[in-house]
Amino acid sequence: MALVGGGGSPNVSGGSNPAGTGSGLNYIGNHCYAYSGATESSTGGNTMLNFTTGSEYIRAKLTCNPSTKYADVDSAPAAFQLTMDGQIVGAIKFDNNASDTGGNYWEVNMIIPPYTKIEVEMDSTTDDGTYVGTAILEGRVYA
Secondary structure: OOOOOOOOOOOOOOOOOOOOOOOOOOOEEEEEEEEOOOOOOOOOOEEEEEEEOOOOOOEEEEEEOOOOOOOOOOOOOEEEEHHHHHHHHEEEEEOOOHHHHHHOEEEEEEEOOOOOOEEEEEEEEEOOOOOEEEEEEEEEOOO
């Protein structure tokens, strides 16, 4: 009988749906990922990703995207915030002009230490309804 997780590699237990979206972290062999899916936010913020890593460290890339499919970036600005263990380590605000931020997404390359709580939040900075965005984290797990 094979060991869960392939004999020492993490198993797929960090998220609620290993093939889909959710706020948790998923493991496949030496890789990990998290897909928030289309997340609605209004003024006051909304959590997109929320998980705690295991005993390994992770080299990861986080991409946050204010969705132009569901909302017009030019008329509905948004802000994203990345926290590690409750401390803000990155944040960005998309203003009315997407070219002000260099494009319609925010990309962060990072090292995530073992046993670190990660939270990614999106806040709509407009008062006229909800805003939709996505967050994707992909990474390589090192023992």
